[in-house]
Amino acid sequence: MKAAILKAFGSPLVVESLPDPVLGTGEIVVDVVAAGVLPYAKEVFSGERNYLLTLPVAPGAGAIGRVRALGPDSTRLAVGDWVTCDPTVRARDDALTPDITLQGLSARGEGGLRLQKHFHHGSFAEQMLVPTENVFSLGPIDPEEAGRWCTLNLLLVPYGGLLAANLKAGETLVISGATGNFGSAGVAVALAMGAGCVVCPGRNEAMLEELRRRFDSRVRTLTLTGDEAEDRQRMKQAAPGPIDCVLDLLPPSAPAKAVRAAVMAVREYGRVVLMGGVGMLGGDDLALPYPWIMRNCITIIGQWMYPPEASIRLIKLVRAGLLDLRNWEVTEFDLDDANEAVDQAAAGSGPFKRTVLRP
Template sequence: MKAWELEKLGGALRLTDRPIPEARPGSVVVRMEASSLMSYMKSYVDGKLPIYHAPNKPFIPGGNGVGIVHAVGPDVWHLKPGQRVIVSSHMVAQENVSEPGQFLLGVTALGAVAEIMQRDWSDGTLAEYALLPATTVTPIEGLDDRDAANLATSMRYIVPYGGLLRGHLAAGETLVVSGATGAYGTAAVLLGLAMGAGRVVAVGRNGDALDAIASAGGVRVATVQATGDIAIDTARIREAAGGGADLAFDIVGAATSSNMTMAALRSLRREGRLVLMGSMTAPLPISYMELMFNGWEITGNFMYPRNAYRRLFDLVRSGQLELDAIRAITLPLRELPQGMQMATEAGSFECVVMLHSTEQTGA
C-alpha cells in the first residue's frame, strides 16, 4: 500500500510503500476512503507545535477519516468486513480504572500512559489501509447516499460536539460561542442550532467571518465582533444574548490573552456554565467571590465520549444537522503536502479532505 510516513515532527515526510497491515487482537484494518486534515496539519508536520508529542520512530500521521472494514482481529465481535466506518483519533484505554489513559491516534500523546499507548498504536490514517483499535471506529448506518468526503467533514463537528454535550446544552437555551470564527468554532455555532439552542451568539475578531456565520445560521444567530476590552465585549455579548447566556463555549485557539474568555464568562446569567475547550496559553484570572456569588460552573473538556459519533450521526439522519454546510475541498492522497498548505489557508466553512480511493476530486 501507499502511505505517508513522517520521520519525526519537523522531519522528512515521504510517500512510501508499506505492506498492508494485518489485524491483531482488538483491532480492525480499514481500507481508507478519505481523511480530513486539521487546519494546523502543516505546522504539526513542520514541528512548530512544541506541545505535541509524536512516536519516537517514523510513523503514519493522520487521525480521522472514513473507510471500509477490510479485516478484523480476535476479540472483535461487532465490526465486520465490508462495513463503512468513521475513524476517530481519540483513543481511551479500556481497562476498568478510575483514570484510563487517552491519546490522539496519529497526532499526539500527553503523559506517561498516553505515550505507552502511542507506542503500541503509532500509525494513523494517511495511508491506503490503516490498522486501528476497534474502539476508535464507529459504523456509519443510514447514510449510504453520502460520499466519503462529505462524511469526513464530520471531524470538524465532533470535537465541539463533545464540549456542548459536556455543557449539557438544552433546547431553547442561549449559547455563546467564543472563538466562533475558527474552524471548530464555526462548527460549534451550527451544532448549537442543530441541538435546539434558542439563540446562539457567535463571538470572534474576524468581521467577514462573522457575517458568513450569521448568513448561514439564520435568525437564531447573533454576532459580536470582539474588541479585546472585557467590559465592552461583555456588555455587547449580554445584549446580543437578550440579557445573558445559559452556556458559554470557549474554543479560542492559541490565544495569548484571556480577555475574550473572560467576556464570555461574564456574559453568563446566574448559575450559567462555561466550557473550556480551546488552547489558550494565558492564565484565566477568575475572582473567587465573583464566581461564588454568581454560582457559575466552569468545566474543562478534552475531546468527546465514545458514543459521540453515533449521536452526531443521529442529528444528521434526522435532518437537524446538515454536513454540507462545511464544504469538502478534495485532493488525492498523493498530494498531501499541497493539501496541508490548503488546510492552512481554508476558511471556517471549508475542510480539506484527502481521497484515498479513485473517487472524483475537485474543489
C-alpha cells in the same frame, strides 16, 4: 500499503510503503477512503505546537473508510461496512482516568505515548489499525461523499463540549471563537441540538456575516473591540436573555482576556466549558475571580475531546437531517499530494471548508 510519513519535525511528508496492519483481538483494520487534514496540521508537523508524537509516523486524525478485517470481539460490523474512525484512543485498563492518545496526532502524557506505540499510524495511509470501540457504522453512503463525511471528526470536538455543558433545547449559548474552524462547527452543532440562541463574538466581519447568512435568526453576532468589559457587555446585550452557557474554543494565539470576557458573561448558576488552546504557547493564564465563581455558583468544566458515545449520537443528528454536512466545502487531494494538501489546509481551509486526502 502506501502512506505519507512524517520522519522529522520540520521536514516534508514522504510517500512510501509501510507494512500492512496486523489484526489482533479488540482491533479492526479499515481501508481508508478519506482522511481530513487539520488546518493546523502544518504547525504540528513543523514542531511548532510541541505535540507528543513519536516519529516516524503516518499522521492523520480520524478517517472515513470501509472495514477490511474484524477481530473476534466485533459482533455488529461486517467486512465492507462504511465506518468512521474516532482518533481518540483510550487505554482499557482504567475506566475512570484512561490514558489517551489521538491516533496520528498527539498524546496526553507518558501513558498516552505508551498507547501510541501500538496504535501508532494514523489515516494518511491506505489502511489503518483501529480499536474496535473507535469504529462506528455510518450505514450506506455515496463513495463520492466520503470526503464530506470527514467533517464528523471536526464536529465531534465542539459536540464534546456541548455534551459536557449539558446544553438543553432553548438555552442561550455563547461560543467564544465562533469565527474559527471549531467554533463555526460548534454553531452548527448547537443549533442542531436545539439551542434557542447562539451568540457569536468575533473580529472577522466577513465570517460573522457568513454565520448570519448560513443560519437562522437564532444566531446573533457581534464584533469584538478588544476591551474586556465592553465586549462582555456587548455579549449580554446581543443575547435575548441571560446567557446559560459559554463554550470557549479560542486558539493558542488568542489573549486570555478574550476568554475571560466571554466566560464572565454567563448568568448566575451558569456553565462554562473550556476547550480552546489559550496559554498553550505561553502568555497570560486565565485569571478568573474566586468570589465571582463562588458567589454566583458558576460551574467551570475543562473538556478535552469528547465521550466515546459522541460519534454515535452525532451520526444520528446527521441522519435525522438536523446537521447538514453540505454546509462544508471539501477540497480533495490524492495521497501522493499530501504535502500540497497540508499547505492547502493551512492557507485555504477556514470555517466551512475542509481539506481531505483520498488514499
